Amino acid sequence: MARTCKTWKVELAEGTVSNQNDCGEGKSMGYMGQHDSTRAPRRGVVCVSGGLTAFPLDGGGRMRFRGKLCVSVAAMLVLAAISACTSDPDEAPSTTASPAPSASTSTPPSASPSPSPTSESEAAATSAERLVRDYYGVLDELGQDPSQPLTRLEEYAESVELTSQQRLYESERSDGLHQTGDTRIADLVVQGANLSADPQTVEVDVCFDVAAxxxxxxNGATVVTPDRPEVGWIRHTVVSRDGDSDPTSGWRVSSSQDLEEPPCDAT
Structure with a gap:
């Protein structure tokens, strides 16, 4: 069976063309320009099925074939595109390490410091002052409204003070008397706290103003004598039965005493 050879043209050097085939035969077509056999080998271009590839030539102008010459342009373009889109294999992938979560530490609650004697005395003085101011408000309400129960006094007074105030209001109510207007505290001074006493004691001086x-x-007629002093000082002894456990609770007025002091400025 006769062998069929595929023939193609090869440009061997400047101006030289040769017909080559896959049967190993070749025929030189001659130089199209000046030939210099002493020049270094050049690279030729082989055209196979529309493809382009380069091969070195030896000094005699013959091609040295290496492998198959059938490489399509489309395949070369696809390979080039894939190569361009592929990351460098030597380049390690970039990874960002997440910071390690810091261990949460809880601070144990600090123990509350034990109250100092000074802070206890201040707390007792503040509580006694507040009690006295509230006490004056309750005395006004009981005098103005005979329907108010006298048992309210038990929240603010004890001992001699409680007994004397209960008797005073009982007498006024039995005589059909009642109070109008409010007592004003013009000045108040805490003289000191004795927390070592039994019961614990605070003395509170009040300058009262009863002008109103x-x-x-x-019938609405006054029963107050014209010579009644409208401003004066009175000392209240305030005691606490619960002071050992809580210096802010349990305070009551146990007694009251008029003071021979110059009247305070009631204006």
Whole structure:
């Protein structure tokens, strides 16, 4: 069977063309320009099925074939595109390490410091002052409204103070008397706290102003004498039965005493 050879043209050097085939035969077509056999080998271009590839030539102008010559242009373009889109294999992938979560530490609550004697005395003085101010408000309400129960006094007074105030209001109510106006505390001074006493004791001096207070009968007539002092000082002894456990609670007025002091400025 006759062998069929595929023939193609090869440009061997400057101006030299040769017909080559896959049967190993070749025919030189001659130089198209000046030939210099002493020049270094050049690279030729082989055209196979529209493909382009380069091969070195030896000094005699013959091609040295290496492998198959059938490489399509489309395949070369696809390979070039894939190569361009492929990352460098030597380049390690970039990874960002997440910071390690810091261990949460809880601070144990610090123990509350034990109250100092000074802070206890201040707390007792503040509580006694507040009690006295509230006490004056309750005395006004009981005098103005005979329907108010006298048992309210038990929240603010004890001992001699409680007994004397209960008797005073009982007497006024039985006589049909009641109070008008409010007592004003013009000044208040805490003289000191004795927390080592039993019961614990605080002395509170009050400058009272009763200029707006009147005691009237059922007809609205005053029963107050004209010489009644409208401003004066009185000392209240305030005691606490619960002071050992809590210096802010359990305070009551146990007694009251008029003071021979110059009147305070009531204006």
């Amino acid at each position: 207070v009147d005691i009237v009968d059922a």
